[in-house]
Amino acid sequence: MGILYLLHLIGLIWTTNMDFAGLDLGIKAPLLVFPLIYLFGRPLANTFQVQRWFVGANAVALVFCVLRACYTLVTNLINTHGQPGPSMSGFAMSVPFFSSDLSFFLHPTYMAMYLTLALLLLLRYEVHGPWPKRLSGVIGFLLLLGIVLCASKAGWALLFVAGIGLLAERWHDRAMRRMVMWGLLAALTAGVALYAGTDYVHERVDQVVHTFREDAPSDQAANSTDDRRLVWKAATELVALHPLLGSGTGDVKDELLRVYAERGYVEPLRKQLNAHDQYLNTAVALGIGTALILLLMILVPTVSAFRKRDLIMAYFLLLNALNWTVESMLEVQAGVLFFAFFAWLLAMKGSPSSPPRTSSAP
Template identity: 30%
Template structure:
């Protein structure tokens, strides 16, 4: 019945986008196939009259996040006569071009469809978490090793940092659903999923995920208390959950090591030139990136070339493990500044930081929530350098930016 309603209600492009929303938390390798199919469908069925609307061109400004690196690439090819090392990063970032065009030409983006996409995304998160836990349980029963319930061994489909990012966004959506039930999830299910996703994030051991989760939970709990959504029973349950989380961290050697490592390496990273912890790795990557940015701040080094130059800096500084792993900047803003200079960075800042303030001022709270999560993760990961990050950002950022422009279809 559910599938029948979907097929009768939406066109083919919309159905494929619903499939995309479902698969984002589940399966990244199939995304290129889905994008290829959507491209063919939009080329054949696209509403090209949309180009005549002046407002539509404002929407397409999103594609500048891909077009600027592409123009830079063409210039570098002309100057250097080589395509080597540039094509793969640009292909990975195709989602920044394709999703804005798909939605622009495919259909009128109405709030009911955005809510449907979000519901499907939440379902995808539920399925993904369930599969990860079942797979971890299967491995535990086979090996009697509890490490299968933590970090990369638990997060089967994506790196824990990226999967935690998805789940934190889902948690924020569920809190908004408790305040205003637009997503057709009962409150008891919203609370159940918030608790389940939070526990999974703790086990996944992504420190950026932990920070985001703490900020989201604490902020929304304060809002709910002010709006008198909480009873004494809810508060007791909340304290019990906090006590459970603290206990899990303290009794689990893996989680305790991750937490202690975060504190120690933040303070002492510079004293350990060959430390391989993720916190010290980031500090060294940021420091090395800054050296190159000072020399190439206006136009950047170009797509794909930054890594080669970073490896040279790592070699000079004795950061052997970073060189061996071909480590990127681990900060999306530094990455854009390194690759595309101040011009490229300005567009990324506009579509994230500036739009954060604008969306909050205009009370587009779902958009605001999404941007807060993206900005936090941009600070510690080069999110737009991987398919797991680029598809998530391009997909939802397009939805919310277009919705912000189309005031009549406003979502919360």
């Protein structure tokens, strides 16, 4: 992580927008700070307690978001009652419970990532052991429901990838196998029910289906899936233009916006979108070589974690690596701090990766 930050410092040499470069370096500071804390700081006495706090905080935040959505719905119903015009549609009634309208604290893709890690941590005996089983079950259900309601397509996909990975690794643990299988079944059932019963989820899924059917998105596209395809195309053009050194630490955003304007990409320009792919974003800023270093920064520790059977670290790294293919998460504080903090926390000694097996029966 520290090497990546130093490369961004070197990128100041050929950048012109120093204001944005300073902001970017401030956002990325945890990539340097936490490795230094790991090397020179004192290890935490109980990392599992911190993990319990994280799980509990996610559950509390989700309850707040759901209550806020209920309040919004009731307020909307009261405001439209007795007013001239049509009553609220089913789509309008469901909106407060999904995606950005639900996720008050974070972008929904980031919230889904936080909830997924919280769910993986909750499955560790060292984390859920001190809690009553019913409380752990309720929290697990809340986290699972939250991932579904975030309506993040990446979040949905990664939930099932994580579930399948856990099943493969813990198949001989009967209790864990049942828990994960029931969780996946519940998520699938909830997804099908929401697709059939809510216009919002139906529309989100139909967007993906439509995207795969069309050859290329329209320059006037106005949904998140097509927006990503447009910004990926723009970012790829910039990488081809500056393959070795990139545009510079502070010029990446300016260059992307310039291409959006030249190509007539209305929504990406209006929203001032980044590359929505961390590997592409890094390549645009500092060249293909730095993007490869970023990839190795994930792949090498992941392989090492699997070899050491440090599975929670491996799952955490994969969770970030896969999310980085659809979001430039190291360009915002919510992504940088999440990655740097938990990489530090999970790397500390005295944090075994797997709970003791409670049953070896098939």
